[in-house]
Amino acid sequence: MNKRFLLTVVLSSLLPVLAACVIIYRTSLNSAQRAIIGSLTLEAEYKAKEIHGYLSLKKQTQAILSELGMFSVAVEYQRFEGLTLFFNSMMKNERGYAGVCFLDKALRIQACNEVSGDGKYLVNNRAELAGYLSGLDFKSRQPWQFVKTGAGLTPVVISRVVSEGKGHIGYLAVLLNRTALDELLAAFSEKYERINGVPLQYLAAVKIGESYVTLNHSPGFVQPSPFSEAGKDGQADSGGLLSVWNTYEEAGGVRTFFQAKSSALFSRLRLLRVLFWVVVPLFLAGVAVLIVYVAKTSFRSIELLLGKMEELSKGNYSRIEQGRLPHDKYINYANSLIDRLLEYKEAVQLAAVGKQAAQVAHDIRSPLAALDAALKNTPQLPESKRVMLRHAVNRIRDIANNLLEKTRQQAKPSAGGPESPLELYLLSCILDPVVTEKRLQFESRPGVHIDLELTPESYGLFARIQPVEFKRMLSNLVNNAVEALGESGSVNVGLLHLDGSVLLTVSDNGKGIPPEILPKLGQRGETHGKPGGSGLGLFHAKTTAENWGGSLAIVSEEGKGTTVTISLPRAAAPDGFEPELRLYPGRPVVVLDDDETIHQVWQSRLEAERAGEQGIEVLHFSEPGTLRAWIGKEPAKAGSAVYLFDYELLGCRETGLSLAQELGIAARVVLVTSRYDERPIAEEARRLKIRMIPKSLAGLAPISIKARPKTAPAVLIDDDSLVRLNWTLAAQSAGVSLKTFSEPAEFLAGLAAFPENTPIYIDAELGGGIKGDNIAEELRKKGFTEICLATGHPPENFSHVPWLKVIGKNPPWSDPD
Numbered sequence: 001m002n003k004r005f006l007l008t009v010v011l012s013s014l015l016p017v018l019a020a021c022v023i024i025y026r027t028s029l030n031s032a033q034r035a036i037i038g039s040l041t042l043e044a045e046y047k048a049k050e051i052h053g054y055l056s057l058k059k060q061t062q063a064i065l066s067e068l069g070m071f072s073v074a075v076e077y078q079r080f081e082g083l084t085l086f087f088n089s090m091m092k093n094e095r096g097y098a099g100v101c102f103l104d105k106a107l108r109i110q111a112c113n114e115v116s117g118d119g120k121y122l123v124n125n126r127a128e129l130a131g132y133l134s135g136l137d138f139k140s141r142q143p144w145q146f147v148k149t150g151a152g153l154t155p156v157v158i159s160r161v162v163s164e165g166k167g168h169i170g171y172l173a174v175l176l177n178r179t180a181l182d183e184l185l186a187a188f189s190e191k192y193e194r195i196n197g198v199p200l201q202y203l204a205a206v207k208i209g210e211s212y213v214t215l216n217h218s219p220g221f222v223q224p225s226p227f228s229e230a231g232k233d234g235q236a237d238s239g240g241l242l243s244v245w246n247t248y249e250e251a252g253g254v255r256t257f258f259q260a261k262s263s264a265l266f267s268r269l270r271l272l273r274v275l276f277w278v279v280v281p282l283f284l285a286g287v288a289v290l291i292v293y294v295a296k297t298s299f300r301s302i303e304l305l306l307g308k309m310e311e312l313s314k315g316n317y318s319r320i321e322q323g324r325l326p327h328d329k330y331i332n333y334a335n336s337l338i339d340r341l342l343e344y345k346e347a348v349q350l351a352a353v354g355k356q357a358a359q360v361a362h363d364i365r366s367p368l369a370a371l372d373a374a375l376k377n378t379p380q381l382p383e384s385k386r387v388m389l390r391h392a393v394n395r396i397r398d399i400a401n402n403l404l405e406k407t408r409q410q411a412k413p414s415a416g417g418p419e420s421p422l423e424l425y426l427l428s429c430i431l432d433p434v435v436t437e438k439r440l441q442f443e444s445r446p447g448v449h450i451d452l453e454l455t456p457e458s459y460g461l462f463a464r465i466q467p468v469e470f471k472r473m474l475s476n477l478v479n480n481a482v483e484a485l486g487e488s489g490s491v492n493v494g495l496l497h498l499d500g501s502v503l504l505t506v507s508d509n510g511k512g513i514p515p516e517i518l519p520k521l522g523q524r525g526e527t528h529g530k531p532g533g534s535g536l537g538l539f540h541a542k543t544t545a546e547n548w549g550g551s552l553a554i555v556s557e558e559g560k561g562t563t564v565t566i567s568l569p570r571a572a573a574p575d576g577f578e579p580e581l582r583l584y585p586g587r588p589v590v591v592l593d594d595d596e597t598i599h600q601v602w603q604s605r606l607e608a609e610r611a612g613e614q615g616i617e618v619l620h621f622s623e624p625g626t627l628r629a630w631i632g633k634e635p636a637k638a639g640s641a642v643y644l645f646d647y648e649l650l651g652c653r654e655t656g657l658s659l660a661q662e663l664g665i666a667a668r669v670v671l672v673t674s675r676y677d678e679r680p681i682a683e684e685a686r687r688l689k690i691r692m693i694p695k696s697l698a699g700l701a702p703i704s705i706k707a708r709p710k711t712a713p714a715v716l717i718d719d720d721s722l723v724r725l726n727w728t729l730a731a732q733s734a735g736v737s738l739k740t741f742s743e744p745a746e747f748l749a750g751l752a753a754f755p756e757n758t759p760i761y762i763d764a765e766l767g768g769g770i771k772g773d774n775i776a777e778e779l780r781k782k783g784f785t786e787i788c789l790a791t792g793h794p795p796e797n798f799s800h801v802p803w804l805k806v807i808g809k810n811p812p813w814s815d816p817d
Contacts, residue, residue: 010291014284021283025276032269037235037244040258044246045233047188048256051181051204051215052248058096058176059143059157066172071102072163074111075170083111085767091117092765098154099175101129102161105168107138117177119765129175132156138171146208146215147175153206153215154178182216185256189218198264203257212255221259237262305334312338422464422548424571427502428454428495429677432696434471435493438478447488450478458495459700460579461502463568469544476537477506477564484510484562497570501550504566512558521554541566576682578670578691580702581642585614588637590630592621592656593646598672601698602644609703616705624654631663638665639733646695647673647681657684666690672698713737715754717747717775718763718790723809727761730811743767744775756783761807764791764798773801788812 074080080102087100091113101112112126122128132147136156144157155176163169185202192200203217214223224236224243233246242262247255311318319335435452442448474493481491485508494505513521521538541564542552550568573579583589589611591602599620606618617637621627631638643665645656654662660669666688675681676694685692693701714736716727724740731738741747744766760779762772776787780803788805789798795806 010288013291014288017287018280018284021276021280025272025280029269029272032272033266036265037242040244041233041235041246043188044244044256044258045248047185047202048204048246048248048254050184051254051256054096054180054184055144055155055157055176055254058155058174059159062157062159062172062174066159066161071161071172072166072169074102075104075163075166080111084114087111087113088115091115092119096177096180097174098149098177099125099129099132101126101133101173102170103133103138103173104170107133107171109133110170129173132175133173136173146206146213149175152178153213155206155215178216185216186218189258196268198260198267201259203259205255205257207253207255215254217257221257224257224259305330422466424462424574425465425467425470426573426577426676426694427461427463427465427470427504428458428697429694430467430470431474431493431495431504434474435478438475438482442482445482445487448482448485449490450482451490451492453492453494454697454700455496456700456702457497459697459702460573460577461495461497462571462573462577463502463548464571465548465568466544473541473544473566474504474506477541477566480537481506481508481510481562481564484508484512486510500570501567502570504568505563507561507563509561512560513554513556513562514558518554518556538564576686576690576692578693578701580704581670581693583609583611583616583642583703583705585616585705586640588617588619588641590619590621590627590638590641590643592624592627592643592649592659593672594622594648594650594652595646596622598646598695598698605699605703609705611705614705623649624652624659627659628663636732639729641665641668643669644672645669647671647675657681657688657690660690661688713739714759714761715747716740716761716790717742717744717766717772718761719743719767720763723763727811730813734811734813736813744770748778751782754784757786758784759786759788760784761788761790761812764789764793773798773804776801776804 070082070086074083083102087102090100091097092115095117097113097117099113101109103109109126109130112129113122114125115121132149132154133156135147136145136158138158140158144155146153147156148154155178157174157176159172160168161170161172181204185204189200189202192198199220201218201221203221203223204215205212206215207213217223222239222241224238235242235244237243240262241259242265243257243259245255245257247253305320319338320331431452431454435450439450442450478491478493485491489509492505492507494503494507496503496505538552538554545552545566545568548568550566553565553567554562555565556562589602589606591599593599599622603618603620606612606616611618619630619641621630643660645660647656649655656669656671656673660666660671669688669690671685671690671692672695673681673692674695676692682692714731716724716738718724718727718740719742721742724742728738728740730736744762760776762775764772766772766775772789772791776789779787788807790807790809792809793806798804798806
């Protein structure tokens with residue numbers, strides 16, 4: 001081969017490759033730098049927005065507080081002690097406050113907090129607050145102002161306090177704690193350094209007048225050019241320090257800066273440069289060697305190959321006559337390709353079928369969408385038919401999706417990896433719609449009866465399966481059973497469990513299978529009694545069950561029929577499934593459903609359990625309005641009832657889940673729905689901690705009626721009226737006798753009426769600076785043994801009283817169900 005020609009080929013091939021490598025390198029480098037800077041710019045905007053939102057929220061909260069009537073009462077009677085106590089409570093319960101005070105119209109402080117957020121008494125707080133507030137403009141329309149304190153620049157929000165009768169009576173001023181703002185930026189800086197290994201400094205500034213003033217910053221931040229000269233967002237590199245900033249609400253907002261050393265920030269890009277200068281030359285050298293080798297070895301046979309390509313385009317698949325090149329590997333390879341093309345002729349046809357199947361699956365989605373839309377406007381149909389149609393549409397959609405997925409898998413090289421993962425399913429929910437579908441399919445054969453036999457033993461049987469494959473397997477087994485019947489007969493589908501396995505049975509009373517054929521069934525290509533059958537249905541069922549850790553067994557007797565049993569490992573029921581409907585004497589059962597049939601099912605089941613004899617009243621509602629009215633009329637019964645709600649209520653905008661959340665009864669609701677297996681509904685029920693029962697299994701769900709456990713009388717001492725009300729309602733629901741007291745003195749005055757084993761729950765911080773642990777010490781000395789602190793503080797705060805049990809603010813009585 002001519003050396004000049006070879007050199008031309010090499011250079012013409014390498015130059016475009018080299019140019020492409022350079023472009024890719026420069027593009028990748030610039031893109032990576034822009035991505036790093038862009039992410040910091042975006043994060044700066046987010047943090048500025050968070051700071052602005054924090055200040056706005058405090059302003060809104062203060063505006064709401066300023067509308068409380070206690071300010072006008074305090075001014076009218078000139079008694080401000082209540083405001084002081086209220087401000088102390090605010091400091092304890094809201095860590096975002098550094099100081100709170102009420103000023104009259106003459107800007108004199110009439111009431112302020114006397115304790116700090118950690119409960120410490122402040123000696124000279126009124127004078128300090130007066131000093132901080134002296135320089136503020138109380139007539140300013142700005143949402144917040146700033147004062148210089150010992151900690152630096154501190155945000156202050158001021159609201160006018162207005163009385164309905166007297167108009168403007170004063171101001172409510174709140175100094176905000178800067179700690180939350182410092183923690184917000186410091187947390188991101190620490191996270192960024194932990195993830196990227198780059199120390200990140202920060203600064204937050206607020207706009208005061210026409211310029212920005214520093215609110216807080218990290219110790220290592222080097223201030224760039226004046227804030228007022230910087231644009232809304234941007235970047236600046238000075239002395240090796242890259243500063244990135246962004247602003248939220250430019251008119252009166254917040255600007256956040258992040259700063260890091262440029263060398264550290266872009267250090268990860270060094271690897272890209274090294275790879276380019278090492279890998280690219282090696283790559284080009286390898287390409288040059290390959291080009292030379294290919295050019296030298298292929299040129300001799302290239303004419304033969306080009307000629308054969310032209311013949312192949314005309315449909316001539318004959319082998320290349322090698323002539324003087326009997327050992328040329330490219331000629332041999334081309335001939336082997338021709339042989340393989342001939343051998344794969346059938347595979348090409350199958351691929352065409354697969355493509356057609358994919359097109360069918362694609363085209364069927366539009367009518368499926370129309371069916372979905374139509375189903376939402378069929379209130380005149382009975383629920384049983386709507387359920388059947390919904391399951392049929394879902395099955396068609398599953399089949400279409402499965403066709404598309406298999407077509408994609410056939411188009412990809414086989415990697416030997418697993419197919420779609422196994423999912424946890426309630427098997428009875430899959431059996432019911434498939435059996436209904438089979439009845440419709442064979443309704444033209446009136447002598448054939450297909451039945452699903454579910455018993456109480458079938459309730460709550462879960463297994464890990466692929467739902468589409470399971471439905472196909474069941475459909476094929478039922479088809480086989482029907483084909484074995486002839487003109488008449490019955491097919492029974494059953495579900496039970498045995499020794500940790502779930503057993504699915506498909507039985508027919510057809511002609512049976514000869515003993516000599518029975519062992520062969522389940523193997524590829526083996527069939528019986530089906531002219532033209534391929535045996536793929538049983539083979540698919542057997543291999544599928546085995547892939548899921550189960551098995552397939554066939555029992556048959558000629559003249560009597562055949563039973564196919566699929567055994568699968570039984571899985572534990574998920575948390576959202578109701579394994580047993582537990583009722584209690586004297587507690588009503590409320591059924592909400594638009595289907596009269598389900599009301600009859602529950603009524604007959606509860607009558608069979610003799611619920612009425614145990615004081616269990618059954619109430620039936622078909623729409624939310626009458627249920628709301630009953631709850632408003634009978635709050636005591638409603639507070640202890642067990643609710644059985646349907647999800648879909650025809651003609652109503654509410655669902656059973658939204659209604660349970662609205663009424664605050666989710667803890668006592670069981671959702672009985674035919675849409676049990678729809679993931680969005682299941683996830684919403686799980687969020688609300690509502691258990692579910694498939695409506696098709698309402699007649700099988702176990703019901704137990706148990707006496708409620710008795711709880712000893714108890715005492716609550718808490719100065720918060722809302723806490724006392726919450727505990728009272730919980731005690732009523734749990735059947736507990738509870739006495740509540742707002743002050744310890746009230747309880748101590750009648751102490752003789754309570755036995756020494758009375759459970760006593762005390763708030764850690766009572767009115768007037770009284771400590772709950774001190775009261776507990778006093779009661780212990782008097783012989784009381786069951787004493788707890790009901791507080792939101794961690795138990796570590798009370799290590800000085802190790803004998804004292806510390807619980808949360810929630811009532812200790814949980815509903816037994």
